[in-house]
Structures are given as C-alpha cells and as structure tokens.
Amino acid sequence: MRGTAEMQMQDKEPAAPQRYPQGEVSRVPTRCASCNLHDLCLPCGLSGQDLDRIEELVYTRKRLDRGENLYRAGDDFSSLYAVRSGFFKTVQTLEDGREQVTGFHMAGEIMGMDGIGPETHSGSAVALEDSEVCVIPYSRLEKLGREMPQFHHQFHKVMSREIVQERSVMLLLGTMRAEERLAAFLLNLSQRFTARGYSASEFYLRMTREEIGSYLGLKLETVSRAFSRFQEDGLISVHQKHIQILDVLGLRRCMGQKSD
Amino acid sequence: MRGTAEMQMQDKEPAAPQRYPQGEVSRVPTRCASCNLHDLCLPCGLSGQDLDRIEELVYTRKRLDRGENLYRAGDDFSSLYAVRSGFFKTVQTLEDGREQVTGFHMAGEIMGMDGIGPETHSGSAVALEDSEVCVIPYSRLEKLGREMPQFHHQFHKVMSREIVQERSVMLLLGTMRAEERLAAFLLNLSQRFTARGYSASEFYLRMTREEIGSYLGLKLETVSRAFSRFQEDGLISVHQKHIQILDVLGLRRCMGQKSD
C-alpha cells in the first residue's frame, strides 16, 4: 500500500495550499505519459503506446491565481480543463442571481464538460488557490477519440462518472440532514485526497464555510455548527481550515442515522 | 410555429398516458430515419446520409408494462435506452435504503448513461406507464461514433446536456423553496411537452405526489399543499393528475421571489 513508483507525492502529508511564485512558467513536462496524475486523469487506464499518442492532447498549460476565473458562465466552449495542481470550485447561477457551488475539483479532475452540449459554459470555474490546468482543446479530444477506441471509451467513462457523481449530490441535497451532508462531504474529500497520495485523515480545506454551505445547500452558520458538533463528539478536530478526521467510522455512522 | 412536417403528433392535445394492448408487438419502423422523434433524440442534428447510417444503431425495441424495471441498480451495463413512448423515472438508492427520484424521462430522452463509467448501473429506471424504448447497444454506439464524427459529437452533446440538467436540479435542491421547486418542475414539464408537440398548458402527470416530492426533495404533503396554494392563487388548476397551467408568468414570477 505504499506509494507506487508513479505516485511521486509523499504519502501521509496533509494536502496544503500551494503558492507558485508569480510569473514562473511551468517547466514540468506537458506530456501526459510522464505526468504523475495520468492514472487519475483522462488517460487513466491507457496502455503504453496509447499513452504516448495522447501527448497530442494537451498543448497548453494555464496558470491561475487564486480567485481567478478559468471560465465564466456564457463563455464560448472550446476546451476541457484537467486540474494539474491547485483547487477549483464550479458555480452555477440562477437568473435571479442566486448561485450555488456545484463542485470542488482537485488534481486530475476534468472541468468544463458542461459546455459541450450548449457550446457555451453554463457555469463558471474559479481557482480557490493558485492553480494550474492542462488545456484540452475539444476538437483534439474528438479527433484522438476517433483514432483511439480506448481513449474514446475512456472519455465517455469520465463523463458518465460526472453524471453519477452529480446524482449522488442530488441524493445528498434531497434526502440528507445537515450533519449527514457535512459528514458525506468530509468523507468524500478524504477519499479523494487519499487517491492522490495525501493523508486520508488530515487536510486543509481550500474553501470557506460559505462555499461549503453553498455546495451542501446549507447556510454557513449551519456548516459551522455542524463542524463544532463533530468536534464536541470527537469525530474530527477543526482549526480554521485545518481538518483532522479522528473517527472515520463515527462519521460514516452519522450518515445513515435517518429513521425514514 | 406550427408543428413541422416531421412533427406528426397533433398540437395542443394534452399528453395523456397511453396503454398498449398487452402482447402487441411494435410494428412502427425501427429505423431512426423514419422515427418522428429523431430530432429530439440521439440522431438530432444529423443530415440525410448520416441519418441513414444510424439505423444500425437500434436493433431492438423493448416494451415495458407500467411499474416494470428497465434496469436496476447493480445491473451490468450494456446498452443505453431511448424512450420511444411512455414515461419513466430513474431512482438512486443510498446504502441505508433511502432513495430519491433523480429524473423523469419522456419520448426522445436517453437513459442509462450512468452505467458507462462504472460498467454497472448506479440507479434504476422504472416505467411509470406502459412504455417502449429503443435499445442502443453501447458497443454499436461507440463503433458508429468512430465512423461518423457528427454522430460522435452528437452523443457527447447528449451527455453534456445531462450534466447541465443535473446541475440545474442541484440548484433547485440547494437554493429553492418548496413552491419555487414545484413551479420550476411544472414549467420544465410544460416545456418538454411543448417540444414534443403537446399542449404547453395542459397535461397529465404520470407520477404520484410522492414521486414528485422525492424528485424535488420534499415530502408528498408539502407537494400537495403547494399544488393547493397554486390553485388558490389561480396559477394552475389541478384535478388529480390533470394539470392546467393558467398563468405561466405567475409561475415564473414565483420562482424568483427569494430576497437572498
């Protein structure tokens, strides 16, 4: 269970926000084959030769400062984006101005698929810390898909998983109570950090209570109270954005306690 | 704005549940090119010659009785399904047994995309009236996609729109109050019936109050009260499952009345 060869991040380190010196240009290789995220990201599951072909996919990286928009609702759609490093939120806005966070995105995850159908992004993506994304021109993705059945299928899987993921959020929003939602949220984050070689039990939140609340369909005060409650119950320890999960099973149990 | 040539259903008739005599085998053509739904369904936007090629796509139709499952959570994934006639709900279940309706599906809409990623369906699909679906083997869809760029792209669009649609439900569940949710729901149904050539202002609900509630994250009593409220306010008229929308603008207004 130790970090595998291609997993070059150190295990058990809490994932902490990073800051890149302004203006520095990324010199890490742009090729998917040598990217340590390749088995979390789009190329996941591709074999050696296919993996090499894939390098035509990404021809640009883009660096974003914290708070910067990767794209905005209404922007023309042209590319998908894979998070290379950093952390993002995606936001959806209603005509009357109400808005909701519809997702948080970390290394290896794909953003922008909402734009393919309408040819315009229906929501916005914002960097929550200084971040870097791989720009994947959609036209190139389609072309590669045609030439490489494996990759074609892989992309469908990624979209499909996005659909499944969103359905589970619908379930969360539709059937869970506040503390259950927060528990589910923390466990989900923990699991995703684990998959990236970071500690499962200790991490830094990149988002504010308000953003968590927006995502979970709660007000920030309710989120804060739930955090406090978990802490009182010894399930977690919270210091600002620093979270330690002390009792995973307790959190799990807390998710399934609805009588109905 | 009259029904176009390929739109052969009569306009302004309330869409009513249909019953096929048991055992009757569908003799309507299985070819997409001659299906009156082709511009709502997967082939939407394809030109003449491409449209002809598409007929390799569907080689089976499947008839379902009301209440029957098209697929269940955990079933192996092999095909997508296009609703040919009738009405479906898709349901997602939590480990602890709680479940939620994640969507309602009518003619021309595609179900089953949740299965591609996990290779297993994550939720179930149930016919809410006697229905018929076109079975689209996924392998065939991939193959056609490789050969026909237009179709390839079209499928991505369909998946993308599913993602967008689900995000708007997340918004509904996360930010709207009960009456807003129901108003949004009715307007959405109305719009989809309209696209199919049925009346925008008069239709029959295929689902129970409980199913509506499940979809909207509300209890059935709350749904019932909201219906009554709308009726008192002269926005709609309700008799059991028969709905008449009397004041579209009123319903729209009702959706955007949150101060926050």
Add this chain to the structure above:
DNA sequence: CGGGGATTTGACACATATCAAGAGCGGTGG
C-alpha cells in the same frame, strides 16, 4: 359496491435559516 392506495388538510414538532454580536486571523501600512 367495496377496498386500498393516493391525495388533501390540519395541528404540531423540529431542523435550519435568520439576525446579531463578538472573536480570531491575516494582511497592510505606519
């Protein structure tokens, strides 16, 4: 005509929102 599920409606309970105040922390500028 009878039975059972679906729907409506009322009374009440409860979870979460709202409003408000204060504390903690980080960044900026003196």
Add this chain to the structure above:
DNA sequence: CCACCGCTCTTGATATGTGTCAAATCCCCG
C-alpha cells in the same frame, strides 16, 4: 514590530418553512 482593518468563523436567540403524525376524502379498479 505593532495596530488596525476586513474577512471569516463561531455562537446565541429567535423565526420560519417544512416534516411528521393523523384523520378524512377521493378515486380508481376489481
């Protein structure tokens, strides 16, 4: 280096929307 400012977070008191429980009615279907 310290003080101040603004933002985020916490916590309390109260309001309110929706859930829960219960009973009556409606309606479809056998």
